[in-house]
């Protein structure tokens with residue numbers, strides 16, 4: 434299965450994601466910000482980092498690059514798309530997932546392990562978890578506070594993917610830190626599953642996000 438890993442100037446989790454996709458048994462390949470056609474791919478991951486230095490707002494400039502038009506086309510073709518951290522911010526900026534990720538309640542970069550609850554298992558990335566399972570993954574961001582004007586709609590549509598369990602380190606509304614589109618195929622998560630995918634890192638909970646992509650394709 435061919436999975437694209439999108440690179441922007443300032444991406445910094447691209448190699449980690451590529452590595453973990455290989456461990457999961459996928460055939461990952463890097464894709465640059467100016468690529469206009471991703472038809473040959475079966476799925477795409479937008480990794481974390483500081484695309485374009487987080488100028489204006491995290492994700493704002495990456496959102497207007499040619500590759501994001503190609504991602505929209507993949508979504509129309511019903512192929513899975515996962516955005517992690519800066520990737521999640523980009524997916525929110527282009528409107529492929531509901532709501533926004535904005536400046537943390539305590540407005541500084543925050544890096545720590547978190548406990549999370551998996552709120553829906555209908556996405557390709559969470560299909561290997563049990564609903565309401567508690568997992569551990571780290572967060573590392575300055576602009577990760579989730580907000581939506583009409584949060585009840587997001588809950589009612591089963592679009593909440595991850596919720597902080599216990600401590601809510603950035604002040605996200607309802608502790609939400611992962612959301613998906615209505616189909617469930619486009620998923621944006623602020624915590625880093627690729628940093629929780631090998632025993633040596635302290636958790637393997639995140640690995641299921643990547644194995645789930647392969648399982649989804651059957």
Ligand SMILES: NC(=O)CC[C@H](N)C(=O)O
Pocket residue numbers: 480481482483484487491517518519520542573574575576577
């Ligand atoms: N780890 C990351 O992807 C960082 C996300 C983003 N640049 C922020 O600080 O909010």
